[in-house]
Structure formats: C-alpha cells, structure tokens
Amino acid sequence: MVTTTRRIEEKGQRTPRSKDTYAGERVGHGGSCYCDCGAVFENKRWHYAGKEASVRGGQRLVCPACRRTAERNPAGIVSLSGGFLTVHLPEIDRLLRKMADEALTKNPLNRVMEIRHNGLDGITVTTTQVKLAQKIGREVFKSFGGELQYHWSRGEELVRVQWFRQP
Ligand SMILES: [Zn+2]
16 A cells, blocks of 8 residues: 655745755856765766766765765655564665665765664665655565555655555
C-alpha cells in the first residue's frame, strides 16, 4: 500500500522559497569549480569527478550538497522500520548503499547524506534532494513489499518517506 500526504506547514508565516534552496544558487565567476567531495561544476552543470576533481583546477568551493550536509538540512528523510528489517538487514543495507553510489556518480547534488542504523528503531536515510528519497522508498517497496508513505511539508521542499514491514 502506498499513501501520500501533502501538508502545508508554517501557514501565513512562510517566506517564499524555491523548490531547492541550495541547488538554485549561482556558481560564481562562470568558470569551472570543484568541491572536495569530488563534485565538479563545468559547462554550467555539476557532475562527479571523484578524486580527480581537484586535479582539474578551477575555483575550490563547497558544493550545495556538502553545504546541506554540513547544515544538517536534508531535503528527504527515509525511515525504514518493522521486524522484517532486522531479519533482512544485509540485503536492505546493500540496496541502500548501491543506490547511494549510483546517485552520487549520476548527479553529485542529488545524493545520500547519511545511512544511519538505529538498532531496533530501524534505518534512517537522509538525502540532499526530495527525488532521491522518493526513489529509495519506491525501490525498497518494490524489492521487499511492505507499506510506503510519503509526507510532504515546507511547500514540498521536504519529504518524509516511511517504509514499514512486519516480519
Ligand atoms: Zn561537495
């Protein structure tokens, strides 16, 4: 079962925001830039260059994804819980890490910030963009069944994805 909830928070007091506050920022000087995480800004777009990022030269900066991580401000929060998880932890963890690697190399701004194991409380995955959180929820649901819910807030700038399955 998949449920979606859309909710407007901070009604009335809200300051207008773009869909992604961080990614919308301009990169200065029009030239190429790199971040220590391996993200490179070239030809007006970000891509992943890994360890070679600094070798390419250009201006060193902190990319939007690293700033989100430093400010502990995820755009997506995926919570996985239920007894099924404790029994199938290795497979689920493998899927999460594979998705994290793929996301980073595809688009370094759309990536996993942290995969945190909370013991019996399950796993929490934080992401820098809402799309990746939705995708992770969808993949876990597709592979392992269970129940999936999306909760939107902050004018759809933040999504909480909850997945649950009993043993
Ligand atoms: Zn970075």
